[in-house]
Amino acid sequence: MIFYFDADISCIEKIEDVVLFESTQELIRAYRKGFHRIIISRGICDWLILNLSLSEFDKATLARIRGEFTQFGGIRSDAEIWVEVVLDGDSMTRRGKAIICPIKFILSSLILERTVLLVENSHSDGVLQRFILDNICRRKGFGRVEFEAGNAGGDSLEHAARTYLNDRRITFAIVDSDLDYPSEKIPMKVAKFNSVMAEIGWVASAIVYPECREVENLLTAVIVAMLKCSQEKRHVFSELDKISLMESKERLEGRFWRYFDIKNGISIDRSKKLSWIEERMDKCGLESIDGISSKVVELLNEDNAALSEFAKEITSDRWWSESGRCYSLPLWATIAAGVSRT
Template sequence: MQNLTRMVPWIIGRLVSSIIQGKKMIIYLDIKVEELTIMPPEEAETIFTLLLDADRLGNHMIVISRTTCDWAIENLSLSGQNSNHLNRLKADFSTRGNIRKYSKCHISVVFGESEIYLEGSGFSIGHKKFISSEFSTYKTRMIVENIENDSGLYNFMFSVAIKQTNIPGTAVDFVSGGGSTTCAVFENEIKKNRIAICIVDTDKNSPCDKLGSTAKKVLNLHNKRNIEQNNSYTPYIGTATTTIGQEIENYIPFNAVKQISCYNLPPELELIVKQNTSADAENCFWLFFDLKNGVSGTKILDKIDQGLKQRSVGQWIASRLGCSYQDLKYKNINGVGKNIIEKFLSTKEAQNEYIEFSKTEYWRSAFLAQFESLLWYLAATMPVRT
């Protein structure tokens, strides 16, 4: 009986996932029936239409209580499609309502004119602001630096990661940040009142290295809006983060790259790179290795001498390469090559290797928390086909 009790949360989570599995942010209608009765009818109909369209089209996942569904069915003039869909949401509430227990991020639409504000693990917004926004009409916007390759790799990695979470499914629109303009593109999506998440490369050569300029700008924008208090910046619905290592290419494991026949990996990497346990993930050289250009000890030391990098960066690289700081100048490891992401996405053997990699302690320790955090912003149901 105790074992069964411990399994209940897992069983419910998998049940929810299996029932509403799909390919978005979870939005709860938290307006009481007595509040709906005093709302102008056109506003109530607009709120329900926006939410039902979002769920029916697969843009987001909507949760509405049975009592509220009953009120809307009786009092509102909705389209035939949305009336039918409202009945589906009412019937699904026993499973959809449970997802709130596991949700790491969601939007609560409340009665009134309140602006966006942070509320626990999610966001709250007044219904008037919600009506005038584009939060429900667009899928979550994910700003990446290079949409041509990054979007394909993130889609693949998300499809693998979601199987280890209670997230029902995802939907996302990728937006190209264009490298140095990423922060401006991110802010533009925020100003348009859309759910926006942004992930940028750290451009770090070691865990102790400084963030690159683009990452600094993006995180500063996020902090001013959603972290720091007592300033004039308004919160936004979304988040910003950086890659775990130097850049997105470093998410592709060493053994997967070995499966891509056109690349000859430097033999030194076989001795340096270990990606199995959580301990391996703590100081992994591969995460900060420049796959395209490799690492030059001389260039690293020159940047340290110029004050562009801290001495600790050179010390960390030397420790990973098994040499003294003074001997780092003699170390040079060639890069693997260009177009890593493109080659990975066209090589089934490499993708299979990644799937096996996702079962390791290393992967769970290094990547799972970040993937799960991002995926909750993309949570959605499958679109209804009529």
């Protein structure tokens, strides 16, 4: 996350010495560890170096931050979200895209710890989401991302959200929609997260979900077909190709692949009105399509060739228009500087 700090020198002189000293040290620590992108105006850096009893190590770090201001001072104009450190105020608030953080909250919260990114599975999904965010970051030329992956699969999302939000940490979530069709309806898990966020009143948090069923559906069928779990599922890809061709010919909105249950497959239930996805199968004369695997994400993370193809896909305009937009908030929440040795 970007942390931006600028103020009138006449106002900064009125801040309690211990608050200013310890807050400055925390900002320096977060910069050194590469947890966030710390941006402090040149005038403030000069004043802090001159007036606070900082170590030579801390002064050198502030001098480095000062030197980076020309390069990064204007990055907020591109950001979807950032933290603006201010001198006064009694609570964290939102002002447009800015999270307004009174300087004393740096000391009474864990806001400068790594951003927490809640995902369905902190191991497999966490690795994949880092891969996606890293590649988006490179696509946009922003450097690197840094976060701590937290587990929020199944019924654990609400508990995880309460834990991290009560700790006053920057907390974002990327979850599966679990939807079977394109819909404007907010998934239940998203509503629960938003409810917890409102109850606790911590504004440095948000939840997003890609416009597809699960994270596996962000991959193309071609990439999934490269994985070893697909070797005995060639008939599935033939059936999926048949639906894709029909969608293209009829210029249908939405894509079957993005809502296909890759883990379990799907069978038409003729006992009730056909769903959106069943109607497309019916058009192609298909009663059922087998699932491919429940280990697609794990196998992708182990397959360098498939990952290389996915990296190319992520940087394409088509993928960004279909899937990338939901990553704007998580990207800016996890953007960070490199680890500093100064």
